Amino acid sequence: MKTFIALFIFLITLSSCKAQDIKKTPYSLFNGKDLTGWHVDVPEMDSNPQTKNPFIVRDQMLVSLGDPRGHLITDSIYQDYKLEVEYRFSGAPGNCGVLVHASTPRALYNMFPKSIEVQMEHNNAGDFWCIVEDIEVPNMEERRGPRKDWGATEGKERRIKNLTDDSENPLGQWNTMVIECLADTIKVWVNGELVNKGFNATAKKGHIALQAEGAEVEFKKIEITPL
Template sequence: MRNFTQFNICFFLLLIICPGWCFAQSPAETLKANGLARQKKATLFNGKNLNGWYTFLNKQGKDKDPDQVFKVENKMIHISGSEFGCITTNEEYRDYDLEVEFKWGEKTHKPRETAARDNGILIHSQGKDGAFSGNWMYSIECQLIEGGSGDFLVVSDGSGKFAITCPVAPEKQNGTYIYQPQGDTATIFKGRINWFARDAGWKDVKDFRGARDVEKPVGEWNKVRVIAMADDIYFYLNGVLVNRAMRVRPTIGRIQIQSEGAEMFVRKVELTHLTRK
């Protein structure tokens, strides 16, 4: 991958030459460049309970959470991480601007007790609960993991029903594509595409920090914004466009928030419907 200075110069020139090509620097610019209008807002988390969601846990199944892996306290969703699973919206959504605010807690659990804190926001989720590894529906994942928050994952069986296409760097990073706005496109049916500045020396260890991480340290709040319109997805972390996918399939589905061994707090889940102007 080119060095950081070359990357920024190319990115800046691209925006000047092709301002409507949608590699905008901010969510507002992305909405404007695509001619998108924000419409009705839906607050998916009311700060009081998990109305509008159901739980699914590997060992317990649907709507059985005796150990309160997911609970609401102090106007936050507290995810203990003690068992793999997720909360899932009752409704399916398409064409939206999703905002989520989260921070990591201190606790981690087996089998990832010493591994990087790991969760994710899964969108366009369809099919059977637990279809993937007994934990999650097939979906497109906006990854939240120490050092790798910003990655895209296609959580599926590789059959082609779920796919993303991203512009990527000429060379892979440890065998994985890495997002680069001006790169040639690559399509995947399972696996991941790393965010643009994922540290090449990333290790799956607790408290990992990359040299250019956009994610804030443990205990500080992060802001995720996912703009999903038609078959495009823009993934922002703390105001930075960290990844972008096109020709996404499917383009509609439920939203899941994972429990994957790490304690996490969520204080905002808000969705605004989008239409073309």
């Protein structure tokens, strides 16, 4: 009987370990063929049904054409994860971003969903932008400006500068951005270098979004690993 009980406990433990391994297996948010699992929010498309969707699939890559401005948003909500994105500006340098913990659509300037943006703009990759959500970092006044100007809505100081310079690869080359969201902390690496770390985020879960913000950006990998 003791042997049976020990074997039973061993099998239960083994099963639990396998379940944990499966849970933490990375998987792609982009199938390489279409935008299944995502939806588009582009304000210009409201008034003009003929407006071109700025998010397309080309050569098995997800591409943000940059214009018209808007967002590509996951259908699902995510919490406690590591997101790995491989991207490059395929033409002129410009602006784009990954939004985490996204919720209420068009909460800022009738365009940006309530979220925390991890900046991808050329030469500023890894900045945080607070979009009706907020986050703290060390040396806050040095990196965000005077305390009296802080905020997460229109007219407030919403940008929190990243920690490094020269983390991005030259234009035309691929960059790897890793965003780790765990409880109320967010960490960001660009090409293996830690470029930002925030804590006391006002949101802990939400959708993930990609921007169309004026520049063409190619994405060849968008992979998430539960934590």
